[in-house]
Structure formats: C-alpha cells, structure tokens
Amino acid sequence: MPVLGMVLLVAIVALALVTVLDLIRRVPLICAPVLALAVPVILNAPLLGWYLDRELGGRWRAPMIVLAVLLGYLWLRLQLAPIRDGVRLGPLTKILGGATPILYSLCYATILQAIVLPVVWVSWGALIPTGVLVTNLVWSVLSCLLLYLNGALRAVLLSKSLSVVSRVFLLGTLWIPVLGWIAGVGAGRTVRREYLAAVDRAEWERELPTDDRCATRYPILLVHGVGWRDRMLFNAWGRIPRYLKRHGASIYHGEQEAWGTIEENGKQVAARIAQVCEQTGSPKVNVIAHSRGGIDSRYAISTLGMGDRVASLTTMNTPHHGVRFADTATKLREPIYLKLAAVVNWIFAVAGDTTPDFLTSTMAFRTELAREFNRNTPDHPAVHYQSYTSVMSSAASDPRLAVPYRVIKALGEENDGLVSVDSAKWGEFRGVFRSTGRRGVSHGDLVDYNREDFHGFNVLAEYIQIVGELKQRGY
The missing domain is CATH 3.40.50.1820 (Alpha/Beta hydrolase fold, catalytic domain)
Structure with missing residues (x-):
C-alpha cells in the first residue's frame, strides 16, 4: 500500500470518527484542531484531488469520494450550524455565535492561501495543468468569499456589541492583509464574548427558582x-x-x-x-x-x-x-x-x-x-x-x-x-x-x-x- 494511500485512509477514519462523535455530541466537529487541518484541504480541493488521482490512480477514487463527502459535511456544518453546544438559546443568538468560528476560519484561510497559492504557482506551476491551477484559484477565492459573507453578515447584522465603526471596519477591511486579520479576529472575539454572556444568562435563568x-x-x-x-x-x-x-x-x-x-x-x-x-x-x-x-x-x-x-x-x-x-x-x-x-x-x-x-x-x-x-x-x-x-x-x-x-x-x-x-x-x-x-x-x-x-x-x-x-x- 502506498504511503499516500495510508495517509488518505487515516484521514478518512479520523474525520469519520470525529463526525460521529459530533453527531452524538461528544466532541465538537467545528473546533480549532479539526479546522486547522481541514480548511487547507477544502480550500485546495481541486489541486489535491488532481494530485491524489494522479499518484494513486483509479483504485483509490472510492476512498477519495468518501473523504470528499466527509469534508463537504464539515464545510456545510461550518457554514450553516457551526454552534451545536446543546444550550437552548434563540435562533438569532445561535446564528450570531457561529460568526466567531467562521471569521477565525476566514482569517486563517486568507493567511494560509496568501502563502500556499504563490508557492504552488512559482514552484510547481510548470508541472500542474493550467486548468487545475486556475480552478483551484477560483475555488479558493469563492470559498473565502463565502466565509467572508457568512461571518461578516452574521456579526454586522446581529451583534449588539459591535459599534458602527467596528462594523464598517470589518466589512471594509476583511480582505486587506493584516488589517483584515485584525478586524476579523477582533470582531470574532467580541461576538464570542457576547455569545458566552448569552449562554451564562441562559444557565442563570435555568437555575433561577420560580418564587415570589x-x-x-x-x-x-x-x-x-x-x-x-x-x-x-x-x-x-x-x-x-x-x-x-x-x-x-x-x-x-x-x-x-x-x-x-x-x-x-x-x-x-x-x-x-x-x-x-x-x-x-x-x-x-x-x-x-x-x-x-x-x-x-x-x-x-x-x-x-x-x-x-x-x-x-x-x-x-x-x-x-x-x-x-x-x-x-x-x-x-x-x-x-x-x-x-x-x-x-x-x-x-x-x-x-x-x-x-x-x-x-x-x-x-x-x-x-x-x-x-x-x-x-x-x-x-x-x-x-x-x-x-x-x-x-x-x-x-x-x-x-x-x-x-x-x-x-x-x-x-x-x-x-x-x-x-x-x-x-x-x-x-x-x-x-x-x-x-x-x-x-x-x-x-x-x-x-x-x-x-x-x-x-x-x-x-x-x-x-x-x-x-x-x-x-x-x-
């Protein structure tokens, strides 16, 4: 068995295990360690898919499809329901809470791709078909755009803690290197504090006795x-x-x-x-x-x-x-x-x-x-x-x-x-x-x-x- 094939199988087993544990609410799928490994793979899916297919051949396409399905589920979870902590809160509060992991993922993604894409084009551009490179670039940009729209709009429209200046700064600079990272992380931290305060109040209210x-x-x-x-x-x-x-x-x-x-x-x-x-x-x-x-x-x-x-x-x-x-x-x-x-x-x-x-x-x-x-x-x-x-x-x-x-x-x-x-x-x-x-x-x-x-x-x-x-x- 080729080493690359073993890596593929280990990745499938690990991601499947975390997904199952997430479904039974034992381990959150949307967490820093998982996103740190999964986001680079998702953002460069066309390039990695081409490389795996070239190196492993047709016999490994079924495992590759399984990995793609698992990563697709993770991506949908991040976009639609990044918070599943079991705390009963209003739907808008849950939507707001999801802005933090999305904005953090966006900052991580833009930093990562600012390094990966130039290196790939300069170092291996001659070995990779132009169509694959262009497809990977477009896919990466669209993925980051989705993160941007999803995270920024959640924070700007639903947060009560962000000032008007912070909202404008977030929308206007999120794509600018350094400034955008500062804006994204800052807004993410503010929204996280707001969400945790709502969680604290929900727990306080649940423990509050009914009395006169x-x-x-x-x-x-x-x-x-x-x-x-x-x-x-x-x-x-x-x-x-x-x-x-x-x-x-x-x-x-x-x-x-x-x-x-x-x-x-x-x-x-x-x-x-x-x-x-x-x-x-x-x-x-x-x-x-x-x-x-x-x-x-x-x-x-x-x-x-x-x-x-x-x-x-x-x-x-x-x-x-x-x-x-x-x-x-x-x-x-x-x-x-x-x-x-x-x-x-x-x-x-x-x-x-x-x-x-x-x-x-x-x-x-x-x-x-x-x-x-x-x-x-x-x-x-x-x-x-x-x-x-x-x-x-x-x-x-x-x-x-x-x-x-x-x-x-x-x-x-x-x-x-x-x-x-x-x-x-x-x-x-x-x-x-x-x-x-x-x-x-x-x-x-x-x-x-x-x-x-x-x-x-x-x-x-x-x-x-x-x-x-x-x-x-x-x-």
Whole structure:
C-alpha cells in the first residue's frame, strides 16, 4: 500500500470518527484542531484531488469520494450550524455565535492561501495543468468569499456589541492583509464574548427558582430619566420589568415626559403615585428611579407632598449633586445650543411630549443648580432613601458616552459616562456596580438600555436582588 494511500485512509477514519462523535455530541466537529487541518484541504480541493488521482490512480477514487463527502459535511456544518453546544438559546443568538468560528476560519484561510497559492504557482506551476491551477484559484477565492459573507453578515447584522465603526471596519477591511486579520479576529472575539454572556444568562435563568422573592409589600413604580418614555419605542427599562414580574413584583411606570422640566415631570410623577395607590389600594409605593428620574421623584416627594405615599426611593445613577460635564456642555455658544434644543424638542413633541424643554432639562444638571435644588428639597422623614451607581472601565465601554466619560474622568472622578460616583450618592449608598470583565457598566447598562447580555454583569439578577431586599426590609 502506498504511503499516500495510508495517509488518505487515516484521514478518512479520523474525520469519520470525529463526525460521529459530533453527531452524538461528544466532541465538537467545528473546533480549532479539526479546522486547522481541514480548511487547507477544502480550500485546495481541486489541486489535491488532481494530485491524489494522479499518484494513486483509479483504485483509490472510492476512498477519495468518501473523504470528499466527509469534508463537504464539515464545510456545510461550518457554514450553516457551526454552534451545536446543546444550550437552548434563540435562533438569532445561535446564528450570531457561529460568526466567531467562521471569521477565525476566514482569517486563517486568507493567511494560509496568501502563502500556499504563490508557492504552488512559482514552484510547481510548470508541472500542474493550467486548468487545475486556475480552478483551484477560483475555488479558493469563492470559498473565502463565502466565509467572508457568512461571518461578516452574521456579526454586522446581529451583534449588539459591535459599534458602527467596528462594523464598517470589518466589512471594509476583511480582505486587506493584516488589517483584515485584525478586524476579523477582533470582531470574532467580541461576538464570542457576547455569545458566552448569552449562554451564562441562559444557565442563570435555568437555575433561577420560580418564587415570589420580588413580591414587595408596596407596588414598584419605575421612573425613567430624561430622553425616555414609558412606551415601546423609547422604553427605558429593557427586560427588567418582565423579570421582576416573574418573581411576583407589581410593576408600574412613572409615565412622565422625556424632556420636561423637574417641576413639570415632578407633577406627573406625583399624579402617577396617587393614581397607582388608588388603583391598587396600597397606601404607598416603592419608587425606583434612574438618572434624573430620581430628581423628579424627590421633587414629587418633598415639594408636592407625596412623602406619605412613598415607602422608599431607590435611585440608580442619579446626578444628585449635578453633572460636571453639563457645566461645560451647557456653555456652548447660545445659537448652537438653542438650535440643538429646538431639534430635540421637535422630535420628542412628535413622540408624545406635550411640553418638551431640552434647554431647561439639561441646565438642571449643572452642579450649581443641583446644590440649590438640594437646599430647597429636603428628604422626607418617612421615606427610606437609598442609591446605587455604576462605573465604566474605559471610554470603550460605551462609545456614545466616551466624551463625557473622559471629561469627568479627567477631573479625577470614576463615572458611568455621565454621572460620577460621588454625585450619585444619596441617602443610604448601597454601592457601585462593576463588571468583572473589561467593559464596565455604563449609565445605560444599568437600565438594560441595549437589551444586551455581556460578560461580568447581569443587570436582571441585580434588580431581582434589589427588589428582593426591599421586600425583606418590609417595603
């Protein structure tokens, strides 16, 4: 038996064994060792097929066909279902997870072929029929193109973690040596972290008992911050209400305007508190407020007489002592700022605000106005006040908040991209949420702004714990 024939048979047996083990979910077929050996063979199938047929002859065509079938199955698995880990996730999440092995395979393939094809043409081009060389080249390019379209489109269309810049960079450079490899590997790593975070949440959810740990004595009123509405298009709380309800919480929303003044929004929050109490028959509510929603709620409690109807106020990332970035941003040249305010007011008037006032709303974040507000708005003695905040680990944690993050960080203050830790402290300060990963937890992450799972922080678990502790305290 020729040595080349023995190699062919060993390859068939090994690949068949791994394929069977994959089918019974003992060993994954789509893994680095298998792809490292199989991808070069697949990309150069016309050339290798010609060589094997020439060296081994017709007697070996049956084993060659078997190997081709096994490699074809592997190629289809890589293209259609690269992830078969047994974890129950949504189909779109599974499709997204498959982008990583496809992008890694593409980077490996382009590096490999950039070496193999020139060497073959220069060293053995005279010995190989031109038709075989051209066919192999076309096949290789089309195979890489398929990997490119499959992997890039999965990542660009389905990832919540990739920024717009990263998506454009990925699509535009994936075929450029070095830059393309950096883009492909970078996107693959980002998508893998996103997929693993989804796996972690699925496992957490599966182990989460069904109980009434969030069935507080008083109903929960969620009060959003500026720029949001309690409607589907501008929903400020993501998946949080749904998970709290699963554990017995009675959830209501503040329904104040997105860009109303503190006074106007405070009136709306006060009216909503009274309405929820009347609707449920409860004498009080627990208010959980994000960002400036905490200021609106404090105004409703202390200035508008809602103190007797509020058992507790929990603020999340609320700028109780102002926003240092706002001190700078609101000093823009007046015509520019007024034009920006007019545009925002128009957009949110269309969205449903009756009195949007971007200018006054943002001015209220200035530290001098925050000090004045705090002097005029003392805490109500019957209300339990507590606060939480979060911090970004770098400007890359949330590119949309990169500028304010850097401005506040330059002043020596940890922040969530808008609010510093010290500014968020009010009443009983319960702590700072940090991610165990490199991303950090931004201002928007603390209300599930992106409806996104990421490694090192589970916003759903944190809210379940916060509300569960309110119940334990008798609220």
